[in-house]
Amino acid sequence: MKIILTGGGTGGHLTPLVAVAEKLKAKLGSEANILYVGSGAEMEKQIMAENGIATKFVISGKLRRYFSLQNFVDFFKVPIGFVQSLWLLLVFMPDAIFSKGGYVAVPIVLAAWIYRIPIMIHESDSAPGLANQFLAKFANRIAIAYPTAEEYFPKERTALVGNPIRFQITEGDPRMLRQELGFTESRKTLLILGGSQGSKIINDAITNILPQLLQHFQVIHQTGQDHYEDVVREAAIMGIKAGHDGYYAAPFMNANKLRDAFALSDLVISRAGATFITEIAANEKPAILIPISQSANNHQQMNAYALAKIGAALVLEESNLGEHILLEKINHILSDEQLQQNMKAAIKTFYHPNAADVIANSIIEIAGTK
Numbered sequence: 001m002k003i004i005l006t007g008g009g010t011g012g013h014l015t016p017l018v019a020v021a022e023k024l025k026a027k028l029g030s031e032a033n034i035l036y037v038g039s040g041a042e043m044e045k046q047i048m049a050e051n052g053i054a055t056k057f058v059i060s061g062k063l064r065r066y067f068s069l070q071n072f073v074d075f076f077k078v079p080i081g082f083v084q085s086l087w088l089l090l091v092f093m094p095d096a097i098f099s100k101g102g103y104v105a106v107p108i109v110l111a112a113w114i115y116r117i118p119i120m121i122h123e124s125d126s127a128p129g130l131a132n133q134f135l136a137k138f139a140n141r142i143a144i145a146y147p148t149a150e151e152y153f154p155k156e157r158t159a160l161v162g163n164p165i166r167f168q169i170t171e172g173d174p175r176m177l178r179q180e181l182g183f184t185e186s187r188k189t190l191l192i193l194g195g196s197q198g199s200k201i202i203n204d205a206i207t208n209i210l211p212q213l214l215q216h217f218q219v220i221h222q223t224g225q226d227h228y229e230d231v232v233r234e235a236a237i238m239g240i241k242a243g244h245d246g247y248y249a250a251p252f253m254n255a256n257k258l259r260d261a262f263a264l265s266d267l268v269i270s271r272a273g274a275t276f277i278t279e280i281a282a283n284e285k286p287a288i289l290i291p292i293s294q295s296a297n298n299h300q301q302m303n304a305y306a307l308a309k310i311g312a313a314l315v316l317e318e319s320n321l322g323e324h325i326l327l328e329k330i331n332h333i334l335s336d337e338q339l340q341q342n343m344k345a346a347i348k349t350f351y352h353p354n355a356a357d358v359i360a361n362s363i364i365e366i367a368g369t370k
Helices: 010-029 044-048 069-092 105-114 128-139 147-150 172-183 199-207 211-218 228-236 255-264 272-283 298-310 322-336 336-349 355-367
Strands: 002-006 031-038 054-057 096-100 119-123 142-145 157-160 188-193 215-224 247-250 267-270 287-289
Touching: 002 010, 002 069, 002 105, 002 128, 010 031, 010 272, 031 044, 031 069, 031 105, 044 054, 044 096, 044 272, 054 128, 069 105, 096 105, 096 336, 096 355, 105 119, 105 128, 119 128, 119 355, 142 147, 142 211, 147 157, 157 322, 172 255, 188 228, 199 211, 199 215, 211 215, 211 322, 215 255, 255 272, 267 322, 272 298, 272 336, 287 298, 287 322, 298 336, 322 336
Parallel strands: 002 031, 002 096, 031 054, 096 119, 119 142, 142 157, 188 215, 188 267, 215 247, 267 287
Antiparallel strands: none
């Protein structure tokens, strides 16, 4: 059985695809022939190679919601990517397509529709992006993670299944990472996640209060590849050496390191991407969410406030990231055990442990109708 996976080149799109691929391989065994088709971004190559998934790439154009000269350039990329997709699908001729959305998925899904190949799409966020709103017209089945997304899609083809995540993310061992980092059991640990590519705004907010944080807590800080050197340099200026005295910084953590970091942490400070939220929920961790102020369709803000509404997380806007308020909120949560328990119980409701399994079964089912 041949399955093509496609979706935008961020970690939030890629790791759910890997989770579904793992389930497909487990169910189909040697019959599974899985191919990822993306834009050729470095993160796509790295994540797919780490997980043994074959890759092909097509040219893709992005539609931005703001004026940019790049929109004119990308306009001409779209037909090129579509022709490439037609040829790729003609050669590979998959039994089904599973798309996570994003601009890179558009030419692949359209080409699949031309060939009448069954299509399933998945929407991670509380409100869909432009790509998935458009691609829903061509999809046989639509999976969503938030009930609020249902209003954007045809009800007869839409099902609430949750966000698929790698099952290993809940199997962390805090003892191993504590020993590796030289952390102690006597101090609580913060996990800082700025998204798969990092966040300068969050990095700056953390480094500004790092000396105060390290007086009481330990910090695991995923900075993003492009920001790592700056963060380490800023910390050094304050007399803090990364990798010592309760502070660990890394440009990116693979699945094994991240799962141990979740297990070790007492509070997560994160962007409000759907995948990170699901991973936080799966590990039942209290969280401070800092949504991107200009995310597409404001999806991160909508995700974050959906959790805040039921007490599952505290939300801080980027404009409110002054050092005093951030430090105050961290201290407030970590000094109140009852609040932590309430947040853990509430955020757990956002985790659907069988999401990847349900999606894989559905892909196999529609593939059998080809």
